[in-house]
Amino acid sequence: MNDARLKPEALAAIMQSHQNWSVSKDGNAITRNFRFADFREAFAFMSECALAAERLDHHPEWLNVYNRVGVSLTTHSSGGISARDIEMAAIMDRAAGRFGI
Amino acid sequence: MNDARLKPEALAAIMQSHQNWSVSKDGNAITRNFRFADFREAFAFMSECALAAERLDHHPEWLNVYNRVGVSLTTHSSGGISARDIEMAAIMDRAAGRFGI
Amino acid sequence: MNDARLKPEALAAIMQSHQNWSVSKDGNAITRNFRFADFREAFAFMSECALAAERLDHHPEWLNVYNRVGVSLTTHSSGGISARDIEMAAIMDRAAGRFGI
Amino acid sequence: MNDARLKPEALAAIMQSHQNWSVSKDGNAITRNFRFADFREAFAFMSECALAAERLDHHPEWLNVYNRVGVSLTTHSSGGISARDIEMAAIMDRAAGRFGI
Numbered sequence: 001m002n003d004a005r006l007k008p009e010a011l012a013a014i015m016q017s018h019q020n021w022s023v024s025k026d027g028n029a030i031t032r033n034f035r036f037a038d039f040r041e042a043f044a045f046m047s048e049c050a051l052a053a054e055r056l057d058h059h060p061e062w063l064n065v066y067n068r069v070g071v072s073l074t075t076h077s078s079g080g081i082s083a084r085d086i087e088m089a090a091i092m093d094r095a096a097g098r099f100g101i
Numbered sequence: 102m103n104d105a106r107l108k109p110e111a112l113a114a115i116m117q118s119h120q121n122w123s124v125s126k127d128g129n130a131i132t133r134n135f136r137f138a139d140f141r142e143a144f145a146f147m148s149e150c151a152l153a154a155e156r157l158d159h160h161p162e163w164l165n166v167y168n169r170v171g172v173s174l175t176t177h178s179s180g181g182i183s184a185r186d187i188e189m190a191a192i193m194d195r196a197a198g199r200f201g202i
Numbered sequence: 203m204n205d206a207r208l209k210p211e212a213l214a215a216i217m218q219s220h221q222n223w224s225v226s227k228d229g230n231a232i233t234r235n236f237r238f239a240d241f242r243e244a245f246a247f248m249s250e251c252a253l254a255a256e257r258l259d260h261h262p263e264w265l266n267v268y269n270r271v272g273v274s275l276t277t278h279s280s281g282g283i284s285a286r287d288i289e290m291a292a293i294m295d296r297a298a299g300r301f302g303i
Numbered sequence: 304m305n306d307a308r309l310k311p312e313a314l315a316a317i318m319q320s321h322q323n324w325s326v327s328k329d330g331n332a333i334t335r336n337f338r339f340a341d342f343r344e345a346f347a348f349m350s351e352c353a354l355a356a357e358r359l360d361h362h363p364e365w366l367n368v369y370n371r372v373g374v375s376l377t378t379h380s381s382g383g384i385s386a387r388d389i390e391m392a393a394i395m396d397r398a399a400g401r402f403g404i
Contacts, residue, residue, distance in 0.1 A: 039261050040152045043252045044196070047350070048145035050245045054354045055141075059241050063265045095145070098199035140362050144353045148249070151346045152256045160342050166364045242354045246398070250347035257343075297347070300401035 005080035014086055021089055023081070029061075029074035030085055034096050036067045041099050045069065048095045058084045060092075106181035115187055122190055124182070130162075130175035131186055135197050137168045142200050146170065149196040159185045161193070207282035216288055223291055225283070231263075231276035232287055236298050238269045243301050247271065250297045260286045262294070308383035317389055324392055326384070332364075332377035333388055337399050339370045344402050348372065351398040361387045363395070 006014070015023060021030045036042040042064060053059045061072040073089060075082035107115070116124060122131045137143040143165060154160045162173040174190060176183035208216070217225060223232045238244040244266060255261045263274040275291060277284035309317070318326060324333045339345040345367060356362045364375040376392060378385035 039252075039256060040149060040156070043152060043256075044145060044149035047148035047249070048141060050241075051141045051144060051354060051357045054241060054245075054358045055360075057358075059268050061265070061267045063263070065263045066261050140353075140357060144357075148350070151342075152253060155253045155342060155346075156256045156259075158257075160369050162366070162368045164364070164366045167362050242351060242358075245354060246347055246351035249350035250343060253343045253346060 002083045003075055003077050004082055005075070005078040006082060006086075011081055018086070018089055018093075020093065024072065028080045029072045030081055030089060031070070031072045032089070032092070034069045034071070034092075034101060036069070036096075036099055036101065038067050042067050042069050045092075045095050045099065049092050052091045052095075053088065056084070056088065058088055060088065103184045104176055104178050105183055106176070106179040107183060107187075112182055119187070119190055119194075121194065125173065129181045130173045131182055131190060132171070132173045133190070133193070135170045135172070135193075135202060137170070137197075137200055137202065139168050143168050143170050146193075146196050146200065150193050153192045153196075154189065157185070157189065159189055161189065204285045205277055205279050206284055207277070207280040208284060208288075213283055220288070220291060220295075222295065226274065230282045231274045232283055232291060233272070233274045234291070234294070236271045236273070236294075236303060238271070238298075238301055238303065240269050244269050244271050247294075247297050247301065251294050254293045254297075255290065258286070258290065260290055262290065305386045306378055306380050307385055308378070308381040309385060309389075314384055321389070321392055321396075323396065327375065331383045332375045333384055333392060334373070334375045335392070335395070337372045337374070337395075337404060339372070339399075339402055339404065341370050345370050345372050348395075348398050348402065352395050355394045355398075356391065359387070359391065361391055363391065 011023070015021065021032045024031055034045065036045060046064065046069060049060065063070045071092060073085040074080065075084050112124070116122065122133045125132055135146065137146060147165065147170060150161065164171040172193060174186040175181065176185055213225070217223065223234045226233055236247065238247060248266065248271060251262065265272040273294060275287040276282065277286055314326070318324065324335045327334055337348065339348060349367065349372060352363065366373040374395060376388040377383065378387055
């Protein structure tokens with residue numbers, strides 16, 4: 001998987017098809033806020049994502065408060081957003097989709 | 102939640118609407134085998150169920166091998182199947198349903 | 203478990219024996235930052251705490267970045283710090299202690 | 304990591320230093336039964352092991368009943384016990400050790 005920082009044009013094109021995600025102000029991360037029915041669903045979602053993160057060796061920055069999970073994805077080695085973040089975002093979208101989100 | 106062992110007629114009626122579950126040969130437990138796409142999905146399912154089990158203080162007997170999870174539910178205090186097992190089965194069905202099962 | 207906001211003197215006395223925790227500036231939460239060896243340990247810690255939180259129906263606000271977990275505990279119903287937060291802090295300390303922290 | 308089936312002499316030597324584990328009757332798996340204080344501890348242990356299993360792509364067969372976890376490790380591709388099983392056993396021993404086991 002390519003760690004290289006995505007070029008602005010490539011990133012802009014990709015974000016068109018990931019409208020639930022936003023680029024952070026500094027341009028170095030993509031973020032999404034998830035809202036589940038309750039803590040149980042939120043943490044089940046986190047458990048699935050944690051297994052994926054450990055397998056891919058690419059871990060999110062995430063904040064959980066009861067039924068909400070705020071996620072920020074960045075690639076530290078390249079100091080910005082890479083294809084690895086896009087892959088992880090897709091996995092998280094799929095995991096959240098199980099809960100009708 | 103009522104721990105009392107369900108009477109045979111009541112249990113038979115309930116099992117009509119839980120056709121994915123079977124009564125064990127000795128009549129003391131209900132069982133279901135789940136098959137997921139992979140380990141990640143299987144363990145995400147288990148994580149959600151574990152949180153529910155801990156909240157309800159009613160825990161499954163379960164065997165996991167990669168993408169498969171075999172579950173047996175019984176109520177030890179009554180030596181058989183109670184409404185608590187039916188409740189837990191419904192929670193597990195809903196959790197598995199997220200994975201298209 | 204008592205949800206009532208702890209009086210300042212009681213809280214001050216309790217914090218003496220919970221020196222790893224700090225009272226937030228607004229006085230409404232207690233916080234601690236945990237640093238584990240890696241993500242696996244951090245998330246194993248979170249899994250144990252999640253089960254406890256679900257059982258007690260008292261959930262943390264927490265931020266995880268790889269091996270770090272920042273926790274904030276407050277009791278929303280009382281708008282401040284209650285005995286429930288102290289109980290949860292003790293559970294989290296014990297869970298982290300397993301990792302030599 | 305080598306998937307090759309361990310030769311009987313090598314396995315016998317290794318088992319000397321893994322006395323908590325037993326070779327199954329058919330010689331194709333190593334097993335250990337863990338007993339924790341309660342379900343919460345048992346499932347926290349399982350969560351740590353699940354993350355390791357997913358990372359190593361080497362998954363246990365395990366049975367959980369409340370505070371007990373029975374584990375069987377084998378390497379399907381070689382039809383027996385390989386160095387990967389020994390590695391996973393060591394990870395599980397370390398994870399259980401956090402709970403004083």
